[in-house]
Amino acid sequence: MDNQPENSRASGVSNNANAPYGAYQPQPGNQAYWQQPSYAPPYAAPVQPQKKSRGWIVALVAVVLLFAFLFAALASCTSVMAGASSSMFGAGSQSAVDSLSEDAVGVITIDGTIDYDGSTASPEGLKAQLDRAENNPHIKAVVLRVNSGGGTATAGEEMASYVNDFSKPVVVSSASVNASAAYEISSQADYIFTAKTTAIGAIGTAMQVTDLSGLLDKLGISVENITSAESKDSSYGTRPLTEEERAYYQAMVDTVNETFMETVASGRSLPIERVRELATGLTYTGIDAIQNGLADEIGTREDAIAKAAELAGMRTYAVVSLEPESDDLSDLVGLLSSSKMSNEDLIERLKELNGNGSQH
Incomplete structure (x- = not known):
């Protein structure tokens, strides 16, 4: 069945048809958000225009190149630092x-x-x-x-x-x-x-099928599904479920949930009936x-x-x-070194810009 939603473990909160089913989602409003206040003067002091040279650009590029060199040096000693950092901070x-x-x-x-x-x-x-x-x-x-x-x-x-x-x-x-x-x-x-x-x-399982047919009617949108079987489009959301389809999906959810309960009962050494009592979702x-x-x-x-x-x-x-291996540092160094323009060419171009540009 195309785009048929998957079953999943549920906490009692359903998601849309394309999302993983059963993921527990805390209700909105349970968390407080605080934004640090910012302070600003009651007025903006006038700033006198000053003539500035664009030579600072060359200095900025030199600083960037220095950092690129430091990143490259850091990458070369990553293997040495890894052991020390893991012993200091517990990272493996x-x-x-x-x-x-x-x-x-x-x-x-x-x-x-x-x-x-x-x-x-x-x-x-x-x-x-x-x-x-x-x-x-x-x-x-x-x-x-x-x-x-x-x-x-x-x-x-x-x-x-x-x-x-x-x-x-x-x-x-x-x-x-x-x-x-x-x-x-x-x-x-x-x-x-x-x-x-x-x-x-x-402990519980949920499946969600959204019926958008009422909204489509109000918008004047008509959707015609051409299918090989009557229930092939049951999860498309363009029509209500039939009673037979609803019963079919309920049986599917019950089967998946039975597997869930059996797994918990086995792992926790609890009677299945006790787990069934606790499986409220x-x-x-x-x-x-x-x-x-x-x-x-x-x-x-x-x-x-x-x-x-x-x-x-x-x-x-x-x-x-x-944890999975990560090459973020290597990727960063590679990004810094991937430019087709050499450092010398970049500096020369910026010098030309400085010489041809007007001063303010």
Whole structure:
């Protein structure tokens, strides 16, 4: 079915037909926005025009070239600085992780909508980092730092299976939101930490089909869908659903949600009927999640790291971040060096501009 919406884990909030379904979205008005006030004089003092030379342009170019040289020098010593920066700030670059000489806990951040975008909030991105931890003998356990309201059902299902298949201890550290598909993934961990105010859970599935036919009629727009079957255009939004189509989609949602509940029940060692009772589509506070069995303990990211080390039997350990490789610095240096005009030519051109231009 063309443009058929995908099913997904839900928190009870529906999205439009083209968006990932089931992503938990806090209601507007829950956050306060503050803008720093700016100060300005009550009047503008008159400025006397002054004659200025354009020789400052040459000086500016010289400064830019100096910065380009510094960036190039910095790029050449990136590999040397990576190890030092990881030990100072806890960041684990590719070289820092691969050069580990002591036991460590790897931290993987799952932030944003669960989807297929290549990040660690996607099946391929998460698996890449789990494989990296699996194959590194010094990484004895993993912490998933989760801050996500859910997303695509199939992506969540795949990611949950990867966590379940991981051979080393996995501990979840819940940030502000750990809901829907993100919670399905978390449910496969060995231990779940949450803050008291974390929005966690939201076990449920949603699908949305928008009917725009009334609006199209008011605008005088007529859409005729030529299809191979009567229900082929059921999700196009140009007509209401029939009762049969509505029942079909409801059965699809129920099937997907049953898979969700079974996954949570297995991961949390809860009876399926108990999970069914908790599958209201709504989130719970961290405090409630401890009481109903969806989480294990109130704690911070540091508590989760300590628990992961404990489960792995480590007394002393390093902490490294497992993230996709990034070549931002190399890209920046390449951009600075990609100009077809040489530095000398650029300076000469600016000198010509300075000589031919008028002064003010």
